[in-house]
Amino acid sequence: RNATAPAVFLQLKKKKKKKKKKKRCVNSASFIQDSEVPFHVANLDDLHQKHIRWLRTLPRVKPFYAVKCNSTPAVIRMLSTLGTGFDCASKGEIELVLSLGVTPEKIIFAHTTKPQSHIKYASTRGVDMMTFDCEEELLKISACHTRAKLVLRIAVDDSKSAIKLSQKFGTKPSVVKKLLERCKELDLEVIGVSFHVGSGCTDSLAYRQAIEDARHVFDTAVLLGFQMKLLDIGGGFPGNEGFQIQFDEFSKVINEALDEFFPADSGVQVIAEPGRYYVDSAFTLAVNVFAKKVVMDDVTRIRVMMYYISDGVFGSLNCLMYDPAHTNVAPYLHRKRYRSIIWGPTCDSLDRVTATYWMPEVQVGDWLLIDNMGAYTVCCSSDFNFFDKADIYPVLSAQTWNMFNLS
Ligand code: PLP
Incomplete structure (x- = not known):
């Protein structure tokens, strides 16, 4: 199995001699045989392993999981x-x-830019910590959430990230002082600084630079009489199967920058907002091949398999369109391969999952599995054409279940 790339792999056809055993012990096997509805298996043990790695690798940084990434x-x-x-x-x-x-x-x-009704709701439910990046937001907050504990989001260099966020969010350095002065005038409490280096970050030094930028804001705040105590280093961490090396590299740079600019004895609490990191590898998507065509490529005269699967870019595989950090799916079974085109279920020709993809031939009724499908997939899925959205089946080992007494 190719562990570095997101993978599509084949569910081999069930062998007749195993039928009896399967019938006796696994009801879900017959369910899967009869159904064409796509489904995810959400491996909660994987989340646990990710968390252990986080605690070990970034001991000073408390994770605040970004719910937007996958709200299962x-x-x-x-x-x-x-x-x-x-x-x-x-x-x-x-x-x-x-x-x-x-x-x-x-x-x-x-x-940083919240509808007023959402701020009011946060206020009534005691959710006090919130980010801002402009004066207009301060006016809304001072009108409906006077107890708010504000975190100033700054724009940072996100040029090395697949999804850039600082054009839309974050205060520019030149505006920081004026904005903090406005907080004083409005008698609002500012407790810290946040940033996001962009999702799908590829450069560890982006964190170092952003942490240094945040230090400058803390220094400005001290001069204005603020006692800031929170640094929020955002998201951007990798989460798929090849993530370890990159995550370790990011963590090393972050830990060193924190020690330099926010040493442990500074009393500053450090948090992060990882999304992709926690969920990406935990989810595997199973899709049913419900139709097939064999065609001849007009130019190359090569036989091309076209498969029509029960999920597509209007469903869980929307990440192929909307998540620039998730641009392809790739196979790992080693059998004779054919150039294959995989289509999603809807009647829209935009709904193409792969254009040129070499994989072993599969038959109608087989299932394909797609790894690393946890981040920004189910959260944006639609039922366009009324095709079923993928179900989600969380799984957990007995060991983890017992460890956390989850009954
Ligand atoms: N925090 C904020 C404010 C975000 O906008 C995002 C993603 O867009 C995240 C955290 C999560 O980012 P990631 O999934 O790259 O960790």
Whole structure:
């Protein structure tokens, strides 16, 4: 199995001699045989392993999981059990997280431009920590959430990231002082600074530079009489199967920068808002091949297999369109391969999952599995044409279940 790339792999056809055993012990096997509805398996043990790695590698940084990345309740519950906080971007995300038993002080409302009704809701539910990056937001907050603990989001260099966020969010350095003075005038409490180096970051030094930028803002704040105590280093961490090396490299740079600019004895609490990191590798998508055509390529005269699968770019595979950090799926079974085109189920020709993809021939009724499908997939999925959205089946080992007494 190719561990470095997101993978599509084949479910081999069930062998007749194993039929009897399967019938006796696994009801879900017959369910899968009869159904064509796509489904994810959400491996909650994987979240646990990721969390252990986080604690070991970034011991000074408390993770606040970015709910926007994948709001599956089983994921939120598991992370809550593990003790993470949560980054919520809207009233709906706050509602969800609170309904699953998370307490308000474990939530940061990390959207700098919020509808007023969402700020009011946060206020009534005791969610006080929230980000801002402009004066207009301060006016809304001072009108409906006077207890807010504000975190100033700054724009940072995100040029090495697949998804750039600093054009849309974050204060420019030249505006910081004026904005903090405005907070003073409005008698608002500012507790810290946040940034996001962009999702799908490829350069560890982006974190170093951003942490240094945040230090300058802290220094400006001290001169204005603020006692800042929180640094939020955002998201951007890798989460798929090849993530370890890059994550370790990022962590080394972050730890060194924190020690240099925010040493442990500075009393500054450091948090982060990882999304992709926690969920990407935990989800595997199973899709049914419900139709097939064999055609001849007009130019090369090569036989091309076209498969029509039960999920596509209007469903979980929307990440192929909307997530520049997730641009392809790749096979790992070593059998004779054919050039294959994989189409999603809808009647829209935009719904193409792969254009040129070499893989062993499969038959109608077979299942394809797609790894690393946790981040920014189910959260944006639609049922366009009324095709079923993928179901989600969380799984957990007995060992982890018992460890956290989850009954
Ligand atoms: N925090 C904020 C404010 C975001 O906008 C995002 C993603 O867009 C995240 C955290 C999560 O980022 P990632 O999934 O790259 O960790």
